Amino acid sequence: KNQVEQSPQSLIILEGKNCTLQCNYTVSPFSNLRWYKQDTGRGPVSLTIMTFSENTKSNGRYTATLDADTKQSSLHITASQLSDSASYICVVPNNNDMRFGAGTRLTVKP
């Protein structure tokens, strides 16, 4: 209960291709869902925060979707770049606790 699971665990794509990362959560009650990008050796950086009423939210080449009914979110990356290589972490607050997924490790190859 109150878990966040991400898939795939890792992903390798070619530069310029698109990809979609998945996040399933069981956290309840739900207030918001966050996607973070974490470069190697750095702290996570927020990409987007989605509230219950938001279905889609974009930040440049990143588009997050949320289905609060099925408790699923996805992060779509368009026209990937080498700099997109990082871990992408899904986070869902649970009262005063932030529930982190284990992340998806994305590698973009030239």
Place this chain on the structure above:
Amino acid sequence: EAGVAQSPRYKIIEKRQSVAFWCNPISGHATLYWYQQILGQGPKLLIQFQNNGVVDDSQLPKDRFSAERLKGVDSTLKIQPAKLEDSAVYLCASSLGGPSSYNEQFFGPGTRLTVL
């Protein structure tokens, strides 16, 4: 605005030694978090402060870990004595409000601890 500052960036110690990490959050941020991130895993919350009070320390191994935020600004996290399994990156983060608000959480660069 300046980001969350942490020091040191790297620390190598032997088991049973003590170590302390320092964090200076973004100015005006009331909420401060310490996380432990083991390689290949997502961050795990150790302790959360609201100003200088502890909101949640349920996952802090209190027999060896301690943290304080005496003046409600910067914070220190201490491990005494360290164990091999404490090898991890220790992340500090801050936000204007708590997790259930929509305030963005800003992370510092982390301190990578290696216990030999």
